[in-house]
Amino acid sequence: MRTRGAVVREAPGKYEVVDIDLDDPRPGELQVRVMAAGLCHSDDHIATRDLPVAVYPFAGGHEGAGIVTVAPPNHKGIREGDHVVFSFVPACGRCRWCAVGRSHLCNMGGSTLSGARPGTTDDFRLHLAEDGRPVGQMSGLSTFCATTTVSVDSVVPLPDDIDFEVACLLSCGVGTGWGSAVNDAAVRPGDAVIVMGVGGVGINAVQGAAHAGATTLVGVDPVPFKREKALEFGATHAVATMDEAVEIVRGPTDGQGADSAIVTVGVTRPDHIGEAFAAIRKAGTCVVTGVGLMTQVGIDIPAGQLAFYGKRLQGSLFGSTNAGADIARQIQLYRQGALKLDELVTTTYALDDIAQGYEDMHAGRNLRGVVVHEH
Numbered sequence: 001m002r003t004r005g006a007v008v009r010e011a012p013g014k015y016e017v018v019d020i021d022l023d024d025p026r027p028g029e030l031q032v033r034v035m036a037a038g039l040c041h042s043d044d045h046i047a048t049r050d051l052p053v054a055v056y057p058f059a060g061g062h063e064g065a066g067i068v069t070v071a072p073p074n075h076k077g078i079r080e081g082d083h084v085v086f087s088f089v090p091a092c093g094r095c096r097w098c099a100v101g102r103s104h105l106c107n108m109g110g111s112t113l114s115g116a117r118p119g120t121t122d123d124f125r126l127h128l129a130e131d132g133r134p135v136g137q138m139s140g141l142s143t144f145c146a147t148t149t150v151s152v153d154s155v156v157p158l159p160d161d162i163d164f165e166v167a168c169l170l171s172c173g174v175g176t177g178w179g180s181a182v183n184d185a186a187v188r189p190g191d192a193v194i195v196m197g198v199g200g201v202g203i204n205a206v207q208g209a210a211h212a213g214a215t216t217l218v219g220v221d222p223v224p225f226k227r228e229k230a231l232e233f234g235a236t237h238a239v240a241t242m243d244e245a246v247e248i249v250r251g252p253t254d255g256q257g258a259d260s261a262i263v264t265v266g267v268t269r270p271d272h273i274g275e276a277f278a279a280i281r282k283a284g285t286c287v288v289t290g291v292g293l294m295t296q297v298g299i300d301i302p303a304g305q306l307a308f309y310g311k312r313l314q315g316s317l318f319g320s321t322n323a324g325a326d327i328a329r330q331i332q333l334y335r336q337g338a339l340k341l342d343e344l345v346t347t348t349y350a351l352d353d354i355a356q357g358y359e360d361m362h363a364g365r366n367l368r369g370v371v372v373h374e375h
C-alpha cells in the first residue's frame with residue numbers, strides 16, 4: 001500500500017514528508033496504522049548524521065502507538081484491530097539476551113540503524129513511491145510513517161483506553177529515562193542523584209529516581225522551562241550548571257558527591273560525561289544514556305579516579321527496559337497516578353509540521369513533541 005512518511009534523503013539534512021510504498025506484512029509481521037509518534041532526539045541524530053545509518057533515504061520515528069490493520073498469523077496472537085505500542089528495541093524471545101530477561105539487548109536490535117529487515121542488509125519494507133528506491137526503517141519501525149509494517153517482536157499490546165498520544169512515549173523516552181535511574185543507576189532510598197539534561201528522556205530519569213527514593217534529586221538544564229518541569233516531576237532542586245549541582249549534593253553526602261549521575265544531554269559530548277563522572281562519590285555510578293557523535297572516540301575521565309575511587313561508568317540502552325514486562329508496569333503506574341505521561345506531551349504536530357517539531361525541540365520549548373497522524 002501507499003502511505004506518507006518523513007524521511008531524510010541525506011545527512012546532514014532535514015525531515016521531509018514523501019509518499020512511500022509499504023510492503024504487505026509477511027508471516028511474523030504486522031501492518032500498523034500509526035496514530036501518534038514521539039519526537040525523540042535520536043531521530044534528530046539521524047538527520048544531523050551524529051548517528052550514521054546504512055541507507056538513505058531513511059524514514060525516522062521510533063516512538064509510536066497505533067492500531068493493527070493487517071495481522072497474518074503470529075506467535076504473539078496479535079490480531080487486526082488490536083492497539084499496540086512499539087518498542088524501539090524488538091524482543092525476539094529466543095536469543096541469549098531475551099532468554100535472560102535483558103531484551104533491551106536482543107540480537108534483533110542490530111537492525112536499528114541498518115534500516116533493513118532484521119537479519120538482512122538488502123531486504124527493505126519501505127520504498128520511495130517516486131522511483132522505487134529502498135528506504136531505511138528506523139529501529140525497524142519508522143513511526144513517522146502514517147502506516148508501517150513491522151515485526152511482531154517490535155510491539156507490545158496496549159489497553160484500548162490509553163490514549164495513543166501518551167502511549168507512544170512508552171516506546172523509548174519513558175523507559176529509557178525511567179530505567180536509566182531505576183535499573184542502571186539502581187537508585188536507592190535516600191540517594192543523592194543528578195540528572196544532567198532534562199529533555200524527554202531526562203525528565204523520565206527524574207521521575208524514575210524519585211520513584212526509587214532519591215531524596216536529593218537535582219535536575220540540571222540550561223533552559224529555565226526544563227528546570228521548572230524537573231521540579232514538577234519530583235526533583236528537589238533544579239539548576240543550570242553541573243557546578244551548582246555538585247555544590248548541592250555536597251551537603252547531604254558529607255562532601256562525598258552524588259550516589260549517581262545520569263547523563264541525558266541532547267548531544268552528549270565527552271566533557272559532559274567527564275563532568276558527571278567527577279560529580280559522583282567513591283563507588284558511585286555515572287550512567288551514560290545520551291549520545292552524540294557516534295564515531296567519536298574518547299571520554300574525559302581520569303583513569304586514576306576510575307580505579308582508586310572504584311567508580312562505575314554504566315552505559316544505558318533503553319534504560320535496560322524489558323519492554324514486555326516494563327511497559328505494562330508503566331501503564332499500571334500511570335493508571336495509579338504515579339507516573340506522569342500526559343504532562344510529558346508539550347505540543348502536538350501534524351506530520352507536515354515535523355520540521356517545526358524538531359525546531360521546537362532544539363529551542364528547548366518541548367519536553368516532548370508528538371506527531372498526531374491524520375488518517
Ligand SMILES: NC(=O)c1ccc[n+]([C@@H]2O[C@H](COP(=O)([O-])OP(=O)(O)OC[C@H]3O[C@@H](n4cnc5c(N)ncnc54)[C@H](O)[C@@H]3O)[C@@H](O)[C@H]2O)c1
Pocket residue numbers: 039040041042043045172173176196197198199200201202220221222223226264265266267268272288289290291292316317318319361364367
Ligand atoms: N541510550 C538510549 O537508549 C537512548 C534512547 C533515547 C534517547 N537517547 C539519547 O538521549 C539524549 C536525550 O534525548 P532527548 O530526547 O531527551 O533530547 P532533548 O533534546 O529532549 O533533551 C536534551 C536536554 O539536554 C539539555 N542540555 C543541553 N546541554 C546541556 C548541558 N550542558 N547540561 C545539561 N543539560 C543540557 C537540553 O536543554 C535539553 O533539555 C539524546 O542524545 C538521545 O539521542 C538515548
Ligand SMILES: [Zn+2]
Pocket residue numbers: 040041042062088172173
Ligand atoms: Zn528514542
Ligand SMILES: [Zn+2]
Pocket residue numbers: 090091092093094095096097098099103105106107108
Ligand atoms: Zn532476542
